Structures are given as C-alpha cells and as structure tokens.
Amino acid sequence: MTNLNFNCVQCGKCCHDLKLPLTHAEAIAWLRRGGTVEVLCEAIPWVTEPDAADAQATHKRQRSFPTQSGNLSIRVIVVLAAGFAGPCPYLTEERRCGIYVDRPHVCRIYPAEVNPFIALAPTSKKCPPEAWESSMPFMRDNKIVDAQIQLHTTLLRHEDQLDVPLKARACQLLGIQSASIANEGFMLHRPSNATLLAALEASLIDSDAPGSDWELATNQSATLSVLHQVGARPVYIASNAEGASQYLGFRPDSPPDAAIA
Ligand code: SF4
Ligand code: SF4
Incomplete structure (x- = not known):
C-alpha cells in the first residue's frame, strides 16, 4: 500500500x-479563448471481446469507439490536447494560473493520475523533491486524500467516456482517419483552430458513430509487416515528420524494406 505526502510549492x-x-x-473553451488544440489518435486491435471481468480492457473499451482498419477490427482512442512548448499561455509571471476558476480538470488533480491503472510515482512527476517532503498527507493506502482531487478525477473519467462519440464524430467531420498503434506512439493531427472548433461544436449536434476505415501508422517495420498480414491498412511514417499530421513514436524509427512500404 502506497502512502505519500505532498504539498505544492x-x-x-x-x-x-x-x-x-x-x-x-474544455477543448471548445480553450479554442474559444484563442488557444491551440491538437488531436492525438491511437488504435487498439480488438479482434475478440475481452472477458467482462477484465477491468483494464473495460477501461480501454469505455474510452474508445469501435471501427475498422481494412479487415482488422480496432478501437480508437482520441485525445484532445492543448499543446505548448515552454510555459502554458495562461501561466502568469507570478507563476499563477490565469484561468484558475476555469482551469481544466487535469490541472486540478496534478500530480494525481487520471488512469486508475497507473500507480502514482513521484519520479514520473515534475514536482521537485521538497514538494514530496511535506508532512501533508496526499495518498493513504493508494487512495488520494483530498476530496476535491477525488471529485475532479471522477468527473474527468466520467466525461472521458461521455466524450467518446463526440470525438468520433469530430474526427469524421475533420477527415481524420489515421491512428498509431497503442503503446507504440501517437498520431497527432493539427487542424486549424477554427476548423477544429467548428467540428467540435458540430459534433454536439450530431454525434452519429462513424463507419470509417482507419489507416494505422507505425514507424516500426515489424509492426507494418504484421498489420499487412492481418489485412489492416497500415502505413509507415517516420517520427516527427513535420506537417498537419505528425507521428510521435516511442521508439527509434525502424524503416521497412522498400518492397513492403
Ligand atoms: S494550471 Fe493548467 S491552465 Fe493553468 S497555467 Fe497551468 S497548465 Fe495552464
Ligand atoms: S510541479 Fe508540482 S510542486 Fe510545482 S507547481 Fe506543479 S504541482 Fe506544484
């Protein structure tokens, strides 16, 4: 059982x-304030339905929508993310949040984890050692102590599930149909802010499930080969290629032979 003390410095x-x-x-609000939002897509091959008792598979199912890549059944997880290098556009010179009352859930719960299957590890967080040397209890027996953090974590998980059909519809409206293979990387799409805002707003009105055929992006030749064999629609793409779409691989590029690509 994990016990942690913490106090934000x-x-x-x-x-x-x-x-x-x-x-x-939150993405609609971020865009309406003039911020930039990116669309990250990852796919999980979903050939057979996992056992209902498999809590981790249930969690993935609840966060994703079913679709196809060629002959392969997949589920796609879409994450809307405000991307920025350097400080958040709302971080003030006094290191305060400039949209404190309206800040996203994920800001309210940090450094707690959203994913119930990821254990909170101080070494994976940006907080300096002195924050963890506090005498204030943060986690007791693997449970977050603070009621507000508990509340926002619950709300975030709930909204994540409710958002699935809205994000599926938004992708359809945006013509986004390429995803990474989960745990290999992310396929990142950067529609213009105006185009993305219009699609997110439209998805609130009409959130029919898409019947599309997704392309599976990978920077791994072995993955490309397997995906070809199972009748999926794969494409090799090198990490960090610039453009409106970008592949963010977790491993170095492993290009295929020209014959397979
Ligand atoms: S709390 Fe969130 S919204 Fe506020 S400045 Fe930090 S990252 Fe930005
Ligand atoms: S990194 Fe940790 S200690 Fe620093 S402001 Fe964020 S939550 Fe607080």
Whole structure:
C-alpha cells in the first residue's frame, strides 16, 4: 500500500512543455479563448471481446469507439490536447494560473493520475523533491486524500467516456482517419483552430458513430509487416515528420524494406 505526502510549492513546472489532455467541453473553451488544440489518435486491435471481468480492457473499451482498419477490427482512442512548448499561455509571471476558476480538470488533480491503472510515482512527476517532503498527507493506502482531487478525477473519467462519440464524430467531420498503434506512439493531427472548433461544436449536434476505415501508422517495420498480414491498412511514417499530421513514436524509427512500404 502506497502512502505519500505532498504539498505544492508553486514552482510552475507542471505548467510547461505539455500536451495537456482536455475534455471535449474544455477543448471548445480553450479554442474559444484563442488557444491551440491538437488531436492525438491511437488504435487498439480488438479482434475478440475481452472477458467482462477484465477491468483494464473495460477501461480501454469505455474510452474508445469501435471501427475498422481494412479487415482488422480496432478501437480508437482520441485525445484532445492543448499543446505548448515552454510555459502554458495562461501561466502568469507570478507563476499563477490565469484561468484558475476555469482551469481544466487535469490541472486540478496534478500530480494525481487520471488512469486508475497507473500507480502514482513521484519520479514520473515534475514536482521537485521538497514538494514530496511535506508532512501533508496526499495518498493513504493508494487512495488520494483530498476530496476535491477525488471529485475532479471522477468527473474527468466520467466525461472521458461521455466524450467518446463526440470525438468520433469530430474526427469524421475533420477527415481524420489515421491512428498509431497503442503503446507504440501517437498520431497527432493539427487542424486549424477554427476548423477544429467548428467540428467540435458540430459534433454536439450530431454525434452519429462513424463507419470509417482507419489507416494505422507505425514507424516500426515489424509492426507494418504484421498489420499487412492481418489485412489492416497500415502505413509507415517516420517520427516527427513535420506537417498537419505528425507521428510521435516511442521508439527509434525502424524503416521497412522498400518492397513492403
Ligand atoms: S491552465 Fe493553468 S494550471 Fe493548467 S497548465 Fe495552464 S497555467 Fe497551468
Ligand atoms: S510541479 Fe508540482 S510542486 Fe510545482 S507547481 Fe506543479 S504541482 Fe506544484
């Protein structure tokens, strides 16, 4: 059982260099304020339905929508994220949040984890050691102590599920149909702010499930080969290629032979 003490020292490090995950409503608000939002897509091959008792599979199912890549059944997870290098556009010179009352859920719960299957590890967080040397209880027996953080974590998980059909519809409206393979990287799409805002607003009115055929992007030749074999629609794409779409691979590029590509 994990017990952790923590007290924010207001260093501002958690407000820098982020892809800040936003709910559908938060993304609309962020865009209406003039901010930039990116669309990250990852796909999970979903050939057979996992056992209902598999809590982790249930969590993934609730966060994703079913679709196809060629002959392969997949589920796609879409994350809307405010991306910025350096400080958040709303971080003030006094290292305060300039939209404190309206700040996203994920800002309210930091450094707690949203994903219930990821254990909170201080070394994976931006908070300096002195924040963890506090005498204030933060986690007791693996449970977050603060009621507000508990509340916003619950709300965030709930909204994440409710947003799935809205994000699916928005992708359809935007013509976004390429995703990474989960745990290999992310396929990142950058529609213009105006185009994305219009699609997110339209998805509130009409959120029919898409019947599209997704392309699966990978920077791994072995993955490309397997996806070809199972009848999916794969494409090799090198990491960090510039453009409206970008592949963010977790591993170095492993290009395929020209014959397979
Ligand atoms: S919205 Fe506020 S709390 Fe969240 S990253 Fe920006 S400045 Fe920090
Ligand atoms: S990085 Fe941690 S200690 Fe620093 S402002 Fe963010 S939550 Fe507080």
